[in-house]
Amino acid sequence: MTVVMNFLKRSPFNKYRFLSVISSSRCASTLVLGEHENGHMKQSSLSAIEAASRAIGVGEEENSISVLLAGSGESLQKAVSHAAMSHPSISQVLVADSDKLAHPLAEPWAALVHLIQQSGGYSHIIAASSSFGKNVLPRAASLLDVSPITDVIDISGPKLFVRPIYAGNALCTVRYTGVNPCMLTIRSTSFPVSLNSADSRSEAAPISQVDLSTFSEDSVGKSRYVNHTSQDTERADLGSARVVITGGRALKSAENFQLIEKLAAKLGGAVGATRAAVDAGFVPNELQVGQTGKIVAPELYMAFGVSGAIQHLAGMRDSKVIVAVNKDADAPIFQVADYGLVADIFEAIPELLEKLPSKK
Numbered sequence: 539m540t541v542v543m544n545f546l547k548r549s550p551f552n553k554y555r556f557l558s559v560i561s562s563s564r565c566a567s568t569l570v571l572g573e574h575e576n577g578h579m580k581q582s583s584l585s586a587i588e589a590a591s592r593a594i595g596v597g598e599e600e601n602s603i604s605v606l607l608a609g610s611g612e613s614l615q616k617a618v619s620h621a622a623m624s625h626p627s628i629s630q631v632l633v634a635d636s637d638k639l640a641h642p643l644a645e646p647w648a649a650l651v652h653l654i655q656q657s658g659g660y661s662h663i664i665a666a667s668s669s670f671g672k673n674v675l676p677r678a679a680s681l682l683d684v685s686p687i688t689d690v691i692d693i694s695g696p697k698l699f700v701r702p703i704y705a706g707n708a709l710c711t712v713r714y715t716g717v718n719p720c721m722l723t724i725r726s727t728s729f730p731v732s733l734n735s736a737d738s739r740s741e742a743a744p745i746s747q748v749d750l751s752t753f754s755e756d757s758v759g760k761s762r763y764v765n766h767t768s769q770d771t772e773r774a775d776l777g778s779a780r781v782v783i784t785g786g787r788a789l790k791s792a793e794n795f796q797l798i799e800k801l802a803a804k805l806g807g808a809v810g811a812t813r814a815a816v817d818a819g820f821v822p823n824e825l826q827v828g829q830t831g832k833i834v835a836p837e838l839y840m841a842f843g844v845s846g847a848i849q850h851l852a853g854m855r856d857s858k859v860i861v862a863v864n865k866d867a868d869a870p871i872f873q874v875a876d877y878g879l880v881a882d883i884f885e886a887i888p889e890l891l892e893k894l895p896s897k898k
């Protein structure tokens with residue numbers, strides 16, 4: 539289905555651009571899968587709306603964007619009110635209110651998307667490349683018998699998308715030539731929502747209830763909700779933080795990793811970790827940055843005792859300013875760093891903690 543057509547060299551990270559063909563059609567009507575927590579639509583879903591509004595509508599006369607929220611109870615109602623005011627491009631908010639959808643489980647959600655597509659006939663369905671989106675979208679695509687395009691970082695036209703391949707060492711341009719809907723997951727770091735466009739509506743978008751009378755029960759009960767743990771809300775969210783302070787295996791223990799946490803607190807940033815640090819049990823898995831962890835692109839990324847393995851770089855190389863501290867002058871992290879310090883982290887971090895002013 540995917541045909542590689544040409545190769546273009548890309549600098550400075552030795553990336554290559556491929557053009558491959560998957561398929562095409564005209565008018566855009568987009569369904570965005572909205573994730574919500576504590577009565578708020580998540581920032582990553584706002585990025586999915588931003589992606590839909592910025593790019594899918596290119597060259598189209600009209601691009602209507604419907605945002606789908608599912609769940610039950612007060613939290614859903616609050617999230618719906620938030621979503622309806624959250625972005626100027628939203629045409630309507632669709633609400634699927636049912637106990638069967640109380641938790642964001644992939645199987646009932648995929649069945650819901652299938653049901654809505656039957657009546658809505660959307661040209662595009664978009665979700666953020668979060669655990670939720672990566673879980674739901676391929677299942678829904680399978681029910682709709684289309685091939686999804688994942689991890690999109692740029693949209694050149696309604697059916698023309700750019701996505702990284704080979705751990706971010708190459709970029710692939712994909713043309714979708716399949717039938718509707720064209721289904722995408724997008725990297726939220728590539729579609730930041732500007733403060734001007736968020737919260738800039740004077741009136742709430744219309745809200746419609748989804749008719750669930752034909753919702754299939756078959757999908758319910760295939761997976762079971764156990765519990766939900768959420769990151770410490772005091773700390774900046776790793777996926778959207780402006781500053782990320784990351785520690786590697788060199789920290790040696792969970793106790794020493796507190797140096798990274800103290801520095802992050804001082805700079806008002808989020809804590810990140812390499813897979814080696816996670817595997818060694820210094821910090822939980824949710825802090826892992828990289829190919830198999832979170833993708834981040836903060837204003838400032840500081841890496842302490844991180845070698846710069848290709849799988850780690852895949853998750854942070856798009857950061858605006860990269861600072862690396864490593865005692866090995868030949869560590870690969872220095873090849874992507876804007877500022878590098880060859881030093882022992884157990885000397886450098888305490889000195890930084892002492893000399894840096896605290897964030898107000």
Ligand SMILES: Cc1cc2nc3c(=O)[nH]c(=O)nc-3n(C[C@H](O)[C@H](O)[C@H](O)COP(=O)(O)OP(=O)(O)OC[C@H]3O[C@@H](n4cnc5c(N)ncnc54)[C@H](O)[C@@H]3O)c2cc1C
Pocket residue numbers: 785786787788811812813814815826827828829830831832842843844845846847848849850853863864865866869881882883884
């Ligand atoms: C399929 C696959 C997926 C993967 N996904 C990820 C991923 O998502 N994220 C990820 O991070 N990794 C991932 N990895 C693992 C990756 O290949 C590396 O093993 C890992 O990133 C290394 O972590 P590290 O830099 O902390 O450790 P190391 O490679 O051991 O590097 C430690 C560094 O610390 C330096 N150092 C040691 N002591 C000090 C000191 N006192 N002061 C200063 N510097 C010091 C050393 O010079 C060295 O450069 C993946 C691997 C595979 C195979």
